[in-house]
Amino acid sequence: MKKIALANMNALYEAIAKDMNLYVPIDNKASVNYAEWKQGDTPVFDKMTVRSAKDAFFPQCENMSTFSRDDDNRIIIDKIKLTEKDFVVMGIRACDVKAVAVLDKVFLSEPVDTFYKARRDHSILVSLSCSRPEETCFCSTFGIDPAEPKGDVAMYIVGDYAYFNACTDKGEKFLNGVSGLLENANDTDVDAAKAATREIMTKLPLHDVTTDGWGAGVLEEMFNRPEWEELSSSCIGCGTCTYVCPTCQCYDIRDYNGSNGVTRYRCWDSCMKSDFTMMAHGNNRTTQLQRFRQRFMHKLVYSPTNNDGEFSCVGCGRCVAKCPVSMNIVKVIKTMGGKK
Amino acid sequence: MCDNKISTNEALIPHVAKIINVRTQTHDVKTFAVVSSVDGGVMFDHMPGQCAMVSIPGVGEAMFSITSSPTNTAFKEFSVKRCGILTEILHGLEEGDEITVRGPYGKQFPVETDFKGENLLFIAGGIGIAPLRSVINYARANRDNYGQIDVLYGARSSSDLVEYEEMTKEWANDKNFNVHVTIDRAEEGWEGNVGFVPTYLKELAFDNNRTAVICGPPIMIKFVLGGLIEMGFNKTQVYTTLELKMKCGIGKCGRCNIGSKYVCKDGPVFRCDEIDELPNEY
16 A cells, blocks of 8 residues: 655646546536646545546547538548547546446447547546545445445545555556655555444445345336336436436437538437437337336346346435435335335 | 347448439338448448448438348348438438448347248338348348248338339249238229238238248237237247337447347347337337
């Protein structure tokens, strides 16, 4: 384990940003979100970011190709250059680190999504051990230990120091690159802080939520449950839950027809939206109940069915905090199962 | 069932394709033959039942079944019914115009496995003949691999029949190959059968010693499947295709997700007993 005095962190950011892009949680006065670190920025590590780190790998909007026409009206396709520069995302909590693993299963399975893969190949995840879990947190429901995050390097902020432990070869290499700024530390230096976090977790209001009743192979009984009607009745289909969700990966592909040709881009979309499944000849999910059910069935039943039991919820609690009508996945889990 | 790996590392970037022929099938269906604009080839290999994303840049992109058989190595064909923004503009295109195509996507009909050695019964309604035509012509090109072939095809009127000439002049002349055509309502000059496809199916009273493949409007599929079950067919002998909204074609954008399946990569071809395991949302 290595450490650096918090007072010297700026030197570390400088060293990283010299060769790579560095993304850290920044308070921009409106919200705390990941942004590229610039000289003078002070990262905010003690608050949950409004949006997860998924933007770093799967941006809200990204261009995929451009189309133009030559004088004979023939189509010319120009590909968008894939990410080539290494970048570091620092401060990702354990839930969001797990969410990246969930996204990997989607985007890196055959046929591989090249845009996503380029970003993953060039990324270094410096995770952050939680010291202040929030009352909306329920990562432990999904077997995540917020005190011991994974990623390429795990970071612990304890007292006046930030501690670092490499978790992968990539992380080891990264720490070696900045070793001049780091001093040696003992693994046990962060033990008390980890224990304190785990203690907080047991006192949080959602600590006793379990996934009992959910998982692979329960499609039929869960799909037809009458509770969906009441649960979905308040949903206004705004899609906020999907945008703040670190594992939601549905997207749209659209063409922007501008004066310099056509840009084909993709952007986040939401299965909660009424036109998500609309075809020229009809729509297979016409009610909000169907769309609401689709989102939760996907996270709690379909994903585990396809991924060896892995849920595509990590208990980050963002949807719990942000839903304008206070409906959320915890209520869904608990209404139809999920309690000891 | 089939290797749906995409060999290029750019699953979402299309090929530029040139339209080399447009056949007007009906008042709202045209069949476009396309080749690569780069080398005049077929762009990629496919198997019957697989689909491709067809696009006019700036207008949109949508999934269409590849109606030509893989045994046609000169070009690929798409039969397109005019029913939305993209298809409306596609219908205005002519020979020499360019579009983009990417694919192939999805699973094929099991023409080299489960279908082999079987008698085949194809049942289609309207534009539903498009995906089946690929299988039918594949089976005709590999005739010894299959037994008796019957095609039951129906449309609203005689002017809505797609590939009518090919099925009556070419398919019907093959050995051990029968074509049964029906239209919904009687018309002057029409000497063939009149009546809905499910009704005609019962009248034709096929034995259940065959594999059935259905494609058409959902309501037709429902009644045809019911009819086949009554006739003694098991759901494991019946195949159909599902159609849901698609954007990526590679099982990631989430639109065609139904149950734990993605129609673009786990379908569009499903055996009817597999469909029973999906939620009733198609």
